Amino acid sequence: MTFAFEPFNHLCDGLVQRENVLPGLDEGFAGSPVADRLKRQLQKVLRFHGRCLHFGLRIGDHLQKSRDGDLAIRFNRFGELLEVKKEDHVSDVEEVVGLGHGWIYRFRANGFKCQVRHSRSLKPETRARKTFSTMKALTLTAYNEFRYEDAPDPEMGPDDVIIGVKACGICGSDIHGMDGSSGRRIPPIIMGHEAAGEIVKTGDNVKDWKVGDRVAFDSMIFCGKCEACQSGHTNLCPERRVIGVSCEDYRRHGAFAELVQIPQHILVPMPEGLSFEEAAFGEPVGVALHAVGLVSPEKGDVAVVVGAGLIGLLVVQALKRAGCERVLAVDLDEKRLELAKELGADAAVNSGAEDVLDQIRAWTGGDGADIAMEVVGISPTINLAVRSVRKGGKVGAVGNLKATVDFPLQDVVTREITVYGSCASAGEYEEALQAVSSGEISVKPLISASAPIREGGDWFQKLYNKEGDLLKVILHP
Numbered sequence: 001m002t003f004a005f006e007p008f009n010h011l012c013d014g015l016v017q018r019e020n021v022l023p024g025l026d027e028g029f030a031g032s033p034v035a036d037r038l039k040r041q042l043q044k045v046l047r048f049h050g051r052c053l054h055f056g057l058r059i060g061d062h063l064q065k066s067r068d069g070d071l072a073i074r075f076n077r078f079g080e081l082l083e084v085k086k087e088d089h090v091s092d093v094e095e096v097v098g099l100g101h102g103w104i105y106r107f108r109a110n111g112f113k114c115q116v117r118h119s120r121s122l123k124p125e126t127r128a129r130k131t132f133s134t135m136k137a138l139t140l141t142a143y144n145e146f147r148y149e150d151a152p153d154p155e156m157g158p159d160d161v162i163i164g165v166k167a168c169g170i171c172g173s174d175i176h177g178m179d180g181s182s183g184r185r186i187p188p189i190i191m192g193h194e195a196a197g198e199i200v201k202t203g204d205n206v207k208d209w210k211v212g213d214r215v216a217f218d219s220m221i222f223c224g225k226c227e228a229c230q231s232g233h234t235n236l237c238p239e240r241r242v243i244g245v246s247c248e249d250y251r252r253h254g255a256f257a258e259l260v261q262i263p264q265h266i267l268v269p270m271p272e273g274l275s276f277e278e279a280a281f282g283e284p285v286g287v288a289l290h291a292v293g294l295v296s297p298e299k300g301d302v303a304v305v306v307g308a309g310l311i312g313l314l315v316v317q318a319l320k321r322a323g324c325e326r327v328l329a330v331d332l333d334e335k336r337l338e339l340a341k342e343l344g345a346d347a348a349v350n351s352g353a354e355d356v357l358d359q360i361r362a363w364t365g366g367d368g369a370d371i372a373m374e375v376v377g378i379s380p381t382i383n384l385a386v387r388s389v390r391k392g393g394k395v396g397a398v399g400n401l402k403a404t405v406d407f408p409l410q411d412v413v414t415r416e417i418t419v420y421g422s423c424a425s426a427g428e429y430e431e432a433l434q435a436v437s438s439g440e441i442s443v444k445p446l447i448s449a450s451a452p453i454r455e456g457g458d459w460f461q462k463l464y465n466k467e468g469d470l471l472k473v474i475l476h477p
């Protein structure tokens with residue numbers, strides 16, 4: 001795939017859309033001397049600069065303006081528009097908007113509405129042809145809109161590998177991203193950060209990995225140099241970038257695609273015998289291990305897990321693995337409570353019951369649990385978690401559905417409860433895959449569906465509509 005101004009007259013159409021400037025020109029404009037001149041300029045630039053366009057919009061004579069305007073249009077290595085920069089004498093370049101299919105960008109320059117799009121139809125003389133090939137990907141082209149289509153192959157730096165993706169899970173954060181509510185999946189973006197696959201290409205500096213290696217990878221890229229990284233808190237790295245996320249600061253395509261580019265320092269080897277689907281659980285299992293690690297249970301502890309969704313069910317198992325003697329699962333959903341018990345919870349309480357707190361206290365012997373893990377993130381559940389623990393107990397805060405909640409301050413203060421915030425994971429990936437591989441943590445019962453990536457859009461919709469109580473949906477390129 002490459003970009004081309006095609007059809008070229010889109011740009012010209014845009015130029016004449018400004019009210020009160022030569023209305024009606026759009027019909028005849030494409031073949032006009034101005035358009036031809038622009039086209040020649042563009043082709044020349046494309047040939048010589050490959051992916052960086054810098055051209056002048058000569059809007060002099062024909063549009064009754066006396067001066068020329070220059071725009072610098074810069075693309076990144078994926079062929080996506082990075083910026084449209086105005087030169088001194090061009091005003092009014094506004095925010096650029098991706099419009100989805102074909103990756104169309106509209107902007108204003110000098111008061112004119114302009115439209116640029118890059119498409120797959122390649123001009124034979126452009127150099128870009130040699131540098132781009134395509135893969136299939138599931139791209140979020142606009143909020144709540146997916147397309148399964150060609151996307152440029154990811155490019156690789158010397159410290160990167162290209163992974164042929166075999167399995168990639170849909171994360172809750174992807175669902176909150178696709179409708180624009182989190183602001184972390186600004187289209188166009190290929191999402192997907194819970195993945196595993198096989199290395200198909202390695203960069204020049206990559207020595208420890210080779211083509212054919214079965215790998216998973218951390219969902220975020222950390223710098224490795226800052227104070228946080230140096231002290232092992234890679235999840236707190238100020239430079240961290242999450243795979244499959246696009247926000248104000250960056251865009252990093254993810255693994256709902258045939259190929260994904262990953263820097264070597266976040267690769268994790270897959271233990272022998274582990275399936276790609278299981279390995280795609282590296283992230284959620286890592287999240288559970290990290291949270292439980294922060295709370296650090298002691299042998300014989302009694303724990304309550306508030307919320308038996310996907311992460312909650314992994315937390316139940318991680319607590320048992322860490323030595324908790326008894327674990328109680330709390331949720332509104334009976335089916336999930338059943339599953340929690342199958343996965344190791346010793347008891348389950350429905351949080352819809354009026355006397356839920358009494359039931360929890362009775363079960364913990366009256367004083368409350370040593371540990372409560374909160375895996376939802378709303379006011380009632382954080383309150384329940386805090387009230388479930390004994391004096392001096394510990395609460396692990398993992399869920400954050402709501403940005404702010406009512407917090408039982410007095411309970412925390414007067415009973416000296418410690419609350420641990422836990423974010424993502426920090427180096428627990430390898431341990432996570434080992435725990436799955438050894439059977440200490442079981443993930444197969446959490447797979448609700450396994451589907452080809454081309455059906456990804458439908459599955460996203462089902463998850464979004466909360467159809468059929470789905471836990472993890474895994475897509476295969």
Ligand SMILES: [Zn+2]
Pocket residue numbers: 171172173193194219283284
């Ligand atoms: Zn995730």
Ligand SMILES: [Zn+2]
Pocket residue numbers: 222223224225226227228229230237238239
């Ligand atoms: Zn760092």
